[in-house]
Amino acid sequence: MGKVAVATTVVCSVAVCAAAALIVRRRMKSSGKWARVIEILKAFEEDCATPIAKLRQVADAMTVEMHAGLASEGGSKLKMLISYVDNLPSGDETGFFYALDLGGTNFRVMRVLLGGKQDRVVKREFKEESIPPNLMTGKSHELFDFIVDVLAKFVATEGKDFHLPPGRQRELGFTFSFPVKQISLSAGTLINWTKGFSIDDTVDKDVVGELVKAMERVGLDMRVAALVNDTIGTLAGGRYTNPDVVVAVILGTGTNAAYVERAHAIPKWHGLLPKSGEMVINMEWGNFRSSHLPLTEYDHSLDLDSLNPGEQILEKIISGMYLGEILRRVLLKMAEEAAFFGDIVPPKLKIPFILRTPNMSAMHSDTSPDLKVVGSKLKDILEVPNSSLKMRKVVISLCNIIASRGARLSAAGIYGILKKIGRDATKDGEAQKSVIAMDGGLFEHYTQFSESMKSSLKELLGDEVSESVEVILSNDGSGVGAALLAASHSQYLELEDDFETS
Numbered sequence: 001m002g003k004v005a006v007a008t009t010v011v012c013s014v015a016v017c018a019a020a021a022l023i024v025r026r027r028m029k030s031s032g033k034w035a036r037v038i039e040i041l042k043a044f045e046e047d048c049a050t051p052i053a054k055l056r057q058v059a060d061a062m063t064v065e066m067h068a069g070l071a072s073e074g075g076s077k078l079k080m081l082i083s084y085v086d087n088l089p090s091g092d093e094t095g096f097f098y099a100l101d102l103g104g105t106n107f108r109v110m111r112v113l114l115g116g117k118q119d120r121v122v123k124r125e126f127k128e129e130s131i132p133p134n135l136m137t138g139k140s141h142e143l144f145d146f147i148v149d150v151l152a153k154f155v156a157t158e159g160k161d162f163h164l165p166p167g168r169q170r171e172l173g174f175t176f177s178f179p180v181k182q183i184s185l186s187a188g189t190l191i192n193w194t195k196g197f198s199i200d201d202t203v204d205k206d207v208v209g210e211l212v213k214a215m216e217r218v219g220l221d222m223r224v225a226a227l228v229n230d231t232i233g234t235l236a237g238g239r240y241t242n243p244d245v246v247v248a249v250i251l252g253t254g255t256n257a258a259y260v261e262r263a264h265a266i267p268k269w270h271g272l273l274p275k276s277g278e279m280v281i282n283m284e285w286g287n288f289r290s291s292h293l294p295l296t297e298y299d300h301s302l303d304l305d306s307l308n309p310g311e312q313i314l315e316k317i318i319s320g321m322y323l324g325e326i327l328r329r330v331l332l333k334m335a336e337e338a339a340f341f342g343d344i345v346p347p348k349l350k351i352p353f354i355l356r357t358p359n360m361s362a363m364h365s366d367t368s369p370d371l372k373v374v375g376s377k378l379k380d381i382l383e384v385p386n387s388s389l390k391m392r393k394v395v396i397s398l399c400n401i402i403a404s405r406g407a408r409l410s411a412a413g414i415y416g417i418l419k420k421i422g423r424d425a426t427k428d429g430e431a432q433k434s435v436i437a438m439d440g441g442l443f444e445h446y447t448q449f450s451e452s453m454k455s456s457l458k459e460l461l462g463d464e465v466s467e468s469v470e471v472i473l474s475n476d477g478s479g480v481g482a483a484l485l486a487a488s489h490s491q492y493l494e495l496e497d498d499f500e501t502s
């Protein structure tokens, strides 16, 4: 063979070897990176694990903290707030009432015509608005002016079906989904903001007073007959349709729970014992924390970056505002440390809260063989144009880990409440029926979450007792519940009572 040919052959074979070496090196590098992805995934799964034994520890800790929070003010991270609701709706409520519901994402206005035991809710109209994010961190009067503006526009559309007896003032129930220290059923001061809200000049203010001032600024003449947390409203609305409702849980932007406590089991209550012998407690369970909670590095960094560091720890690993953000943080680590989306970290992936929980649940419920919903969400939200099936499967695994941790911990919290009120076991073979009224967009729309929560609760209760515990979706119970509580505290009630007895 000529020298040229030999040289060419040598050059080619060197090039082929080099190319082969490059491919091998790239494969080894990519397999090394993939191994890192799986390592991150496995570590996350382990840190989020909620075996039944851990759930029982969390439930017991919740029960202990409930006792501590009822024993003294500040006795626990669980505020265990007295609602001044010592009588839940009887079903006899009648009349025409408004309800306002300020949540973590949405603001709802509603009017209901109540027809007593016979006709129940004769008519109901409502309107929902998203709360402009800038109002969540602006000035107090701006938020309340927004609320009153929506309310005034809604009142202006009042039709002939809703009529007030002449000379009467419109009355409303105000559902306020934040921790409030109630001083009566219709007054209370904001303890602190949560979720995405942070408005300094509302803290320690009477939120009813803020609302009334905003109404006066526009000449809207309405009386606030009740101020309730959305869990209290949901409990009241739930009890209106089901007499066995004893607990209400919200899984929405935030999370919280309320339940019916025996008035004599509230050492910090120094008022007169209510005739009913009962008092509804707003637990503010989102603020629960315990060494038994399975917290990860992503939870700690999310908490540090939040508007309320060190607060609402349970809420930050369970509720709708945060689940998508946890997913984003894990994907970001995989992108930065294992080139999960390639050598460049997608810029969008670095934006906090860009990955919302509704998008997470849409990916989680993707049953297509090629997981095309996952692919399109990664493309539309994170601008990741191409993703392999194995990448999409990792995303599904992360959704499952995050959602089942939140769901199972919610179940543990409910189990802790049932233990507190002695409804976690049968007595002489009998078990009292206990109904848990649920509300909130996370529970209502994230099926894998709600199913996991219900199955975990059954697992904790055991077959026999779980027969007597029912979980129901009490959709917008808080709106009707607030109107019912307004009705039972209407300024015209005495007139009606006098009328009936005269």
Ligand SMILES: Nc1ncnc2c1ncn2[C@@H]1O[C@H](COP(=O)(O)OP(=O)(O)O)[C@@H](O)[C@H]1O
Residues within 6 Å of the ligand: 102, 103, 104, 105, 106, 107, 177, 251, 252, 253, 254, 319, 320, 321, 357, 358, 359, 361, 362, 439, 440, 441, 442, 445, 446
């Ligand atoms: N399809 C969905 N899948 C999962 N979570 C959802 C879905 N839709 C809404 N959510 C969650 O529910 C929250 C809204 O809850 P909702 O109870 O409707 O309002 P608010 O929290 O304002 O009372 C959203 O912040 C979101 O986290």
Ligand SMILES: O=P(O)(O)OC[C@H]1O[C@@H](O)[C@H](O)[C@@H](O)[C@@H]1O
Residues within 6 Å of the ligand: 102, 103, 104, 105, 176, 177, 178, 179, 194, 195, 229, 230, 231, 250, 251, 252, 253, 254, 255, 256, 257, 284, 286, 315, 440
């Ligand atoms: O209805 P949302 O916005 O999800 O609120 C649920 C809970 O969110 C928590 O952050 C509040 O402290 C509670 O008071 C509230 O009940």
